[in-house]
Amino acid sequence: xxxxxxxxxxxxxxxxxxxxxxxxxxxxxxxxxxxxxxxxxxxxxxxxxxxxxxxxxxxxxxxxxxxxxxxxxxxxxxxxxxxxxxxxxxxxxxxxxxxxxxxxxxxxxxxxxxxxxxxxxxxxxxxxxxxxxxxxxxxxxxxxxxxxxxxxxxxxxxxxxxxxxxxxxxxxxxxxxxxxxxxxxxxxxxxxxxxxxxxxxxxxxxxxxxxxxxxxxxxxxxxxxxxxxxxxxxxxxxxxxxxxxxxxxxxxxxxxxxxxxxxxxxxxxxxxxxxxxxxxxxxxxxxxxxxxxxxxxxxxxxxxxxxxxxxxxxxxxxxxxxx
Numbered sequence: 001x002x003x004x005x006x007x008x009x010x011x012x013x014x015x016x017x018x019x020x021x022x023x024x025x026x027x028x029x030x031x032x033x034x035x036x037x038x039x040x041x042x043x044x045x046x047x048x049x050x051x052x053x054x055x056x057x058x059x060x061x062x063x064x065x066x067x068x069x070x071x072x073x074x075x076x077x078x079x080x081x082x083x084x085x086x087x088x089x090x091x092x093x094x095x096x097x098x099x100x101x102x103x104x105x106x107x108x109x110x111x112x113x114x115x116x117x118x119x120x121x122x123x124x125x126x127x128x129x130x131x132x133x134x135x136x137x138x139x140x141x142x143x144x145x146x147x148x149x150x151x152x153x154x155x156x157x158x159x160x161x162x163x164x165x166x167x168x169x170x171x172x173x174x175x176x177x178x179x180x181x182x183x184x185x186x187x188x189x190x191x192x193x194x195x196x197x198x199x200x201x202x203x204x205x206x207x208x209x210x211x212x213x214x215x216x217x218x219x220x221x222x223x224x225x226x227x228x229x230x231x232x233x234x235x236x237x238x239x240x241x242x243x244x245x246x247x248x249x250x251x252x253x254x255x256x257x258x259x260x261x262x263x264x265x266x267x268x269x270x271x272x273x274x275x276x277x278x279x280x281x282x283x284x285x286x287x288x289x290x291x292x293x294x295x296x297x298x299x300x301x302x303x304x305x306x307x308x309x310x311x312x313x314x315x316x317x318x319x320x321x322x323x
Contacts, residue, residue, distance in 0.1 A: 021062060023095070026088040028055050029067075033085035036074045093159070101302050113304040114143040116152035116164035119247055120264025121185045122291050126165055129312045136311070140304060148245050149291075150219040153177070156296060163305045164294045165312070167221050178295050180309075182316040185288040187225065188265040189280040190272075192254045202281045205233050212240040214250045214261040225288055226262045251277070264288065 024045075032041040032052075042052035060067055067081035077085055101111065113133075117126045123146070130142055145155065149166035153173060156164050165182070168174060189208065197203055197211075209230055215237075216223040230236055242259065244250060250261050254277060271277040293309055295301055301309065 021059070025055065025059050025062075026091050028052070029059065029085055029088040030092055032056070032068070032075060033077060033081075033088070036076065038075060097302070101304075111139075111302075111304055112141045112143065113163075113308060114145065114161045115308065116145045116147060116155055116161040116166065118149055118152070118166045118291060119146060119267050120288075121183060121266035122165045124266055125182070125312065125316055128315050129308065132311045132315070133308055137304070137307060148216065148220045148222075150217075153294070156294065159296075162295075162302065163308060165291060166294060167289055167291050168294075169219060169221060176297055178297050179292050180294075180313075181290050181292040182312065184290045186265040187222075187262055187284055187288055188268055189260055189282050189284070190254065190263045190268045190277050191260050191280055192257070193275060193278050195254075195258055195260075195278060195280070197260075197280050198278045200281075202283060205230060205235055205282075208260065208280075208282060209235045209237055210239060212242075212257070212259045213237050214242045214244065214253055214259050217243055217245055220245070221289060222262065222264070229262075229284060 028041065028045055031044050032038070035041050035044070038052050038056070039049050042049045045052065045055075047055070056068065063080075063084070065080050066078065067084055068075040068077050115126065115130075117123060126144065130144065133140065133142065145152070145161060147155075149164075150169045152161065152164045152166050153169065155161045157176065168177070168179065191197065213226075215226055218224075240259075242253060247263070247267060250263070251271065253259055254261060260280065265279075268277055268279070272279055293312060295305065295309075
């Protein structure tokens with residue numbers, strides 16, 4: 001019995017009722033959810049509008065609930081409708097991924113893998129992991145996106161990347177994603193090679209706070225650490241501040257100004273060795289939180305993701321032990 005238009009609750013849904021939904025029903029729901037128009041949905045399904053109306057009525061009868069409000073100029077999904085549309089979209093997306101991966105394995109195992117990663121020590125681990133993965137799976141096409149954890153976690157939720165190496169930026173993310181710890185990361189205060197503090201005794205935080213700084217955006221883990229360092233001593237940055245997520249921009253700015261920047265040590269060490277940057281010998285009371293492998297909760301990773309994660313684990317084990 002279909003729920004009445006006024007939203008009167010009905011009896012609980014049984015699993016057998018959902019099992020009557022066919023692939024074509026899911027396709028129809030997905031298209032109707034995007035078009036909000038029965039005529040357009042019928043055209044895209046290559047059926048008549050009366051047939052489309054019957055398909056929707058059949059679905060609502062199976063679920064014993066009204067999913068769409070019929071309006072003069074279209075269809076508006078109600079709360080149950082929106083929930084059902086999300087299920088239909090996710091089911092179709094899972095079906096497409098199965099087809100793609102099955103075809104990939106059937107044709108010899110090559111395919112595509114999109115990885116998101118933060119900079120610093122994670123980038124060094126990623127380079128080694130990708131090199132080893134290419135050796136093991138030479139036909140695999142790997143795409144790497146480098147960004148801060150707050151952006152990567154959004155892309156992972158949107159399935160724009162398959163796996164990420166990074167950190168949680170909010171505790172609530174632990175309910176949606178699976179985290180596997182890899183390693184910690186040390187930090188360094190960095191400046192251009194001609195900075196007046198180069199080679200001097202270790203300056204205190206009060207002295208450092210009077211210099212201009214390049215900082216990461218407020219939503220990043222590194223910015224939170226830098227804020228905590230100064231806030232814990234009752235200080236705040238008193239001079240000019242430039243905020244940017246780009247290390248390359250920060251590098252150019254440090255080389256042409258007297259600005260300081262808190263950076264992952266593993267990221268800046270090679271620039272220090274090449275004489276492009278210098279490390280200011282200051283004692284830091286904080287370090288970056290550990291980073292790890294992050295995947296979507298409740299979705300089994302594909303074979304390429306599993307292979308990549310195995311490689312990362314094998315390479316990270318010695319680092320984790322030393323950390």
